[in-house]
Amino acid sequence: MSTPIAPEVVDHVHEVARRARRASRQLAQLTRGEKDAALLALADAVDAATAAVVAANGEDLDRGRASGLSENLLDRLTLDADRVHAVADALRQIATLPDPVGEVVRGSTLANGLQIRQVRVPMGVVGMIYEARPNVTVDAAGLGLKSGNAVILRGGSAASSTNAALVGVLRSALEAQGLDPDAVNLLSEGGHDAARALMTARGLVDLVIPRGGASLIRTVVTESTVPVIETGVGNCHVYVDGSADADMAVRIVTNSKTHRPSVCNAAESLLVHRDAAARVLPGVMAELAAAGVTVHGDEDTRGYAETAGARWVPVTPEDDDTEFLSLDISARVVDDLDAAITHVQEHTSGHTEAIVTADRDAARRFTAEVDAAAVLVNASTRFTDGGEFGFGAEIGISTQKLHARGPMALPELTTTKWVVEGDGQVR
Amino acid sequence: MSTPIAPEVVDHVHEVARRARRASRQLAQLTRGEKDAALLALADAVDAATAAVVAANGEDLDRGRASGLSENLLDRLTLDADRVHAVADALRQIATLPDPVGEVVRGSTLANGLQIRQVRVPMGVVGMIYEARPNVTVDAAGLGLKSGNAVILRGGSAASSTNAALVGVLRSALEAQGLDPDAVNLLSEGGHDAARALMTARGLVDLVIPRGGASLIRTVVTESTVPVIETGVGNCHVYVDGSADADMAVRIVTNSKTHRPSVCNAAESLLVHRDAAARVLPGVMAELAAAGVTVHGDEDTRGYAETAGARWVPVTPEDDDTEFLSLDISARVVDDLDAAITHVQEHTSGHTEAIVTADRDAARRFTAEVDAAAVLVNASTRFTDGGEFGFGAEIGISTQKLHARGPMALPELTTTKWVVEGDGQVR
Numbered sequence: 036m037s038t039p040i041a042p043e044v045v046d047h048v049h050e051v052a053r054r055a056r057r058a059s060r061q062l063a064q065l066t067r068g069e070k071d072a073a074l075l076a077l078a079d080a081v082d083a084a085t086a087a088v089v090a091a092n093g094e095d096l097d098r099g100r101a102s103g104l105s106e107n108l109l110d111r112l113t114l115d116a117d118r119v120h121a122v123a124d125a126l127r128q129i130a131t132l133p134d135p136v137g138e139v140v141r142g143s144t145l146a147n148g149l150q151i152r153q154v155r156v157p158m159g160v161v162g163m164i165y166e167a168r169p170n171v172t173v174d175a176a177g178l179g180l181k182s183g184n185a186v187i188l189r190g191g192s193a194a195s196s197t198n199a200a201l202v203g204v205l206r207s208a209l210e211a212q213g214l215d216p217d218a219v220n221l222l223s224e225g226g227h228d229a230a231r232a233l234m235t236a237r238g239l240v241d242l243v244i245p246r247g248g249a250s251l252i253r254t255v256v257t258e259s260t261v262p263v264i265e266t267g268v269g270n271c272h273v274y275v276d277g278s279a280d281a282d283m284a285v286r287i288v289t290n291s292k293t294h295r296p297s298v299c300n301a302a303e304s305l306l307v308h309r310d311a312a313a314r315v316l317p318g319v320m321a322e323l324a325a326a327g328v329t330v331h332g333d334e335d336t337r338g339y340a341e342t343a344g345a346r347w348v349p350v351t352p353e354d355d356d357t358e359f360l361s362l363d364i365s366a367r368v369v370d371d372l373d374a375a376i377t378h379v380q381e382h383t384s385g386h387t388e389a390i391v392t393a394d395r396d397a398a399r400r401f402t403a404e405v406d407a408a409a410v411l412v413n414a415s416t417r418f419t420d421g422g423e424f425g426f427g428a429e430i431g432i433s434t435q436k437l438h439a440r441g442p443m444a445l446p447e448l449t450t451t452k453w454v455v456e457g458d459g460q461v462r
Numbered sequence: 463m464s465t466p467i468a469p470e471v472v473d474h475v476h477e478v479a480r481r482a483r484r485a486s487r488q489l490a491q492l493t494r495g496e497k498d499a500a501l502l503a504l505a506d507a508v509d510a511a512t513a514a515v516v517a518a519n520g521e522d523l524d525r526g527r528a529s530g531l532s533e534n535l536l537d538r539l540t541l542d543a544d545r546v547h548a549v550a551d552a553l554r555q556i557a558t559l560p561d562p563v564g565e566v567v568r569g570s571t572l573a574n575g576l577q578i579r580q581v582r583v584p585m586g587v588v589g590m591i592y593e594a595r596p597n598v599t600v601d602a603a604g605l606g607l608k609s610g611n612a613v614i615l616r617g618g619s620a621a622s623s624t625n626a627a628l629v630g631v632l633r634s635a636l637e638a639q640g641l642d643p644d645a646v647n648l649l650s651e652g653g654h655d656a657a658r659a660l661m662t663a664r665g666l667v668d669l670v671i672p673r674g675g676a677s678l679i680r681t682v683v684t685e686s687t688v689p690v691i692e693t694g695v696g697n698c699h700v701y702v703d704g705s706a707d708a709d710m711a712v713r714i715v716t717n718s719k720t721h722r723p724s725v726c727n728a729a730e731s732l733l734v735h736r737d738a739a740a741r742v743l744p745g746v747m748a749e750l751a752a753a754g755v756t757v758h759g760d761e762d763t764r765g766y767a768e769t770a771g772a773r774w775v776p777v778t779p780e781d782d783d784t785e786f787l788s789l790d791i792s793a794r795v796v797d798d799l800d801a802a803i804t805h806v807q808e809h810t811s812g813h814t815e816a817i818v819t820a821d822r823d824a825a826r827r828f829t830a831e832v833d834a835a836a837v838l839v840n841a842s843t844r845f846t847d848g849g850e851f852g853f854g855a856e857i858g859i860s861t862q863k864l865h866a867r868g869p870m871a872l873p874e875l876t877t878t879k880w881v882v883e884g885d886g887q888v889r
Contacts, residue, residue: 060807064830143852149841151851158863159833237683241863256664257687262864283886290888380487402881403491406586414576414884423889424578424880425570436585436668436877437689438865450863453851454829457841459710461717462850 040232044225048187048232051220052239055160055185058217062183063157065214067134070181073212077180078126080208081173081201085119091200092169099167099193107297112167112194122173122201125428129177132427135446136183150456155449157183158241162233164255165246167191172198176205176219178430182448187240189222189230191247199223234259241450246431249358264439264447266431269299269386270358271416274375274401275319276392277310283413284311284391285318291389291416293326297360299432300387300419304355305366306375312339312368320345328362335368355382372397376404383407385434387419408434408441467659471652475614475659478647479666482587482612485644489610490584492641494561497608500639504607505553507635508600508628512546518627519596526594526620534724539594539621549600549628552855556604559854562873563610577883582876584610585668589660591682592673594618599625603632603646605857609875614667616649616657618674626650661686668877673858676785691866691874693858696726696813697785698843701802701828702746703819704737710840711738711818712745718816718843720753724787726859727814727846731782732793733802739766739795747772755789762795782809799824803831810834812861814846835861835868 065073081088092114099109114122135155142152161184163175172190179186190198198221206216222229234243237260245255249268256263273291275284291302307315316336320343323330329346330336331354340347354365355378369375379388389411390401398412409419421429421442430448433439439447492500508515519541526536541549562582569579588611590602599617606613617625625648633643649656661670664687671691672682679692700718702711718729734742743763747770750757757767758777767774781792782805796802806815816838817828825839836846848856848869857875860866866874 060831063833145850145852149845153868156833260684262862263689264864280886286886286888294889398883404487406490406583407879409880409882411882412884413886414882415888417889418576418882418884418887419880423572425572435689437691440878441580441880450867452834453836453846453868455836455838455841455845456825457839457845459707459713459840460845461713461842462721462844 040228040235041225044228045232047225048222048229049236049239051187051222052160052236054217055187055220056239058215059157059159059183059185061215062180062185062218063136065183070134070183071130073209073214074126074130074177074180076212077177077205077208078123080204081123081126082120084200084204085116088114088119088197088200088204089116091196094196095167095194104193108167108193112169112197114169114197118170122170125170125174126177129181129428132181132445134181135449140451147460148457149460152454153451154454155446156452158448158450160185160187160240161448162187162189162236162240162243162261163246164189164230164233164243164251165191166248166251167193169194169197169201171246172201172221173205174428175430176202178428178445178448180218182445184448185218185220187220187222187233189233192226195223231258234261234263237261244431264431264433264443265435266433266443267299267386268358268384268434269301269432270304270356270382270384271300271302271387271389272304272306272379272383273302273389273391273416274306274379275308275311275315276372276390276394276397277308278394278397279308279311279315279391280393281311281314281318284315285322287389287391287413287415288319289322289326292323292328292364293362294415294417296362299358300416301360302389302416303357303359303364304382305364306369306378307366308372308375309335309368309370317343323364326362328364330364330366332366333368336366358384372400376401379405386432387411387416389414389416408432467655467662468652471655472659474652475649475656476663476666478614478649479587479663481644482614482647483666485642486584486586486610486612488642489607489612489645490563492610497561497610498557500636500641501553501557501604501607503639504604504632504635505550507631508550508553509547511627511631512543515541515546515624515627515631516543518623521623522621531620535594535620539596539624541596541624545597549597552597552601553604556608556855559608559872561608562876567878574887575884576887579881580878581881582873583879585875585877587612587614587667588875589614589616589667589670589688590673591616591657591660591670591678592618593675593678594620596621596624596628598673599628599648600632601855602857603629605855605872605875607645609872611875612645612647614647614649614660616660619653622650658685661688661690664688671858691858691860691870692862693860693870694726694813695785695811695861696728696859697731697783697809697811698727698729698814698816699731699733699806699810700729700816700818700843701733701806702735702738702742703799703802703817703821703824704735705821705824706735706738706742706818707820708738708741708745711742712749714816714818714840714842715746716749716753719750719755719791720789721842721844723789726785727843728787729816729843730784730786730791731809732791733796733805734793735799735802736762736795736797744770750791753789755791757791757793759793760795763793785811799827803828806832813859814838814843816841816843835859
């Protein structure tokens with residue numbers, strides 16, 4: 036199905052990965068003090084290079100406008116002086132976070148006297164494949180450095196000039212600190228083949244994290260032979276139980292859908308218990324109408340939407356599985372808690388699911404039976420976020436079950452090693 | 463490169479996986495008491511079915527002998543009455559282990575009053591692909607049940623009659639306990655395509671664990687789109703430092719190589735510091751000669767081997783990367799600790815690496831700089847084992863860095879879920 040990867044691209048990516056591996060060995064031995072000092076130096080270097088970064092970003096923006104990039108994408112791509120400063124500050128913020136490396140996760144002394152302990156260590160070499168968001172470039176480099184990992188970055192081509200400028204600054208600053216610049220690497224050539232070479236560099240790369248839309252993630256999961264952490268696709272539901280407080284339900288549904296519709300923890304589907312429909316849906320529909328949301332609803336929701344002046348279209352089976360990332364929401368009235376849980380089980384993307392209820396049993400059943408990275412009771416879906424959870428930084432939100440689930444930060448960029456100390460024990 | 467999977471096999475495997483998913487929802491809600499009672503009932507059922515299982519095993523053995531299976535493989539395949547009883551007892555042992563499900567891994571109350579906690583939950587549906595070892599069938603079913611997971615088993619075809627008999631017994635016993643028999647499933651048809659359909663049943667299967675030789679594991683890693691945990695390839699080194707106690711070095715090298723040469727934590731490579739060669743190699747070679755080990759050595763080892771009467775052949779570059787699983791070992795004299803660490807870094811399979819030393823600095827550098835699931839000081843490589851580590855059971859030894867590293871037991875068959883409780887919070 037897939038065409039072979041150009042051999043010269045494979046050679047180039049493998050060479051980058053081998054250099055990154057060498058750098059990772061140095062990184063793994065750094066103390067927290069050394070890493071934090073480097074992070075602060077990197078932040079100062081980014082600040083000092085503001086003019087050059089903004090100029091490089093201008094090239095990307097010119098190309099983007101010429102190629103008809105949407106306003107939304109152009110906005111994500113833009114780095115003005117304030118945003119460059121925010122990017123530098125993110126590195127300073129990472130310096131304040133605890134270092135996960137060296138943490139003893141568990142340990143014991145065995146009956147034969149062997150002392151065993153499981154110690155947190157860096158992954159080694161981490162690949163990131165993402166879209167045209169230059170702040171991810173610096174965040175990933177900073178989180179990599181703090182967790183002792185070398186990173187290989189493959190950013191969206193629309194941000195190529197900005198990424199080259201930023202990575203150039205970071206590498207020079209690392210070198211000035213006496214550190215190996217190959218701790219931070221950018222794959223700037225080779226097009227799609229470079230990404231494919233990265234995700235098949237088995238043994239050279241320890242982990243690949245794709246950040247972006249569903250199709251990017253599907254490609255990486257299908258083609259990668261390197262272990263992958265999937266991030267970010269969120270078909271998040273809010274279920275309003277029969278016992279829900281009407282005001283709370285309106286507030287949570289509205290916030291979950293409209294606070295920032297383009298992100299993965301925005302709500303995409305609304306389920307309302309039949310007993311709550313008449314109490315809750317007038318208010319919900321009024322707020323959704325005011326925010327300009329299109330309701331993809333079943334017949335039971337139609338009258339409420341029309342009375343409130345909300346745009347209503349009939350829900351399709353596809354809508355039930357769609358991550359709209361826009362001012363759209365699917366909406367259904369369900370007969371009971373069982374129907375709600377069954378619907379969520381069938382259509383969840385495993386990101387975030389919320390219930391609004393005053394009923395303790397309903398809350399307990401929903402949190403026990405719904406299988407997702409985060410299950411919320413009486414709170415907006417927008418809270419599934421590394422910053423909100425107090426992690427101080429976020430590399431993405433894992434929607435898979437292996438290794439990391441939910442918001443990922445520094446500890447999720449580490450693995451463990453068993454250290455076993457004896458005095459000559461044999462079996 | 464790969465041919466399409468027969469559609470009827472895909473349909474069958476997906477149907478099995480959907481039934482397993484339904485069963486997994488029941489399993490996830492069981493208490494420890496209910497699971498332990500079921501495990502004991504399963505153990506009694508296996509004991510009660512001893513005659514039928516031994517008879518089914520006889521069919522496999524007859525087929526195996528007719529097709530010229532090696533004595534070693536026939537032995538692994540054999541289940542006599544004693545071994546059936548041991549298999550049943552393994553289920554009783556699993557019942558005594560703590561239940562990982564429900565453990566609160568971490569949690570806090572956020573500034574806005576949201577209570578968040580990360581809770582251990584089952585993976586859901588776990589696929590196991592393994593060779594003709596019928597005990598793995600029952601172990602995997604028992605560990606799956608205890609951790610709240612439904613399992614889909616794809617055992618080696620040489621054990622098909624035994625596996626069918628065992629899984630039949632387990633499913634009947636589950637049903638007799640009022641549990642869904644689809645908690646334990648065997649893929650008995652469809653040949654290699656069934657395994658391929660299992661490892662590509664994305665969304666239906668949460669995790670695939672291959673247990674077997676390097677080629678099985680490579681196939682699964684390359685073809686799978688379901689997350690995989692790699693197990694078991696061990697090119698384990700023992701490095702004897704210049705400061706090593708000679709008796710201890712002889713004991714550890716000999717035990718690591720000869721205690722059970724066919725398993726993944728057996729030593730395959732010996733490195734000896736030049737300063738220790740004259741003190742250590744005469745004793746090591748004498749023991750290896752006595753055990754019938756062939757030394758694939760460099761020129762520096764030749765004289766010691768020949769004096770001791772050990773069979774010696776020149777080491778090849780391939781030998782440095784070979785998991786012999788036999789009475790063979792590669793052996794090299796190295797100039798210093800740096801050379802030893804560099805060699806191990808280049809050739810490790812990430813399983814187990816050991817140093818024998820009296821020097822504290824050497825021990826600290828080796829454990830810090832060598833990147834493997836287990837790094838041992840002054841102990842035999844044979845200790846990297848779930849039973850030895852006190853886990854009470856083992857599903858395999860992970861040689862990857864994602865999710866689980868080293869011996870895997872019950873907690874490694876779980877994931878986590880964030881449960882967030884509020885009283886109406888929005889952003």
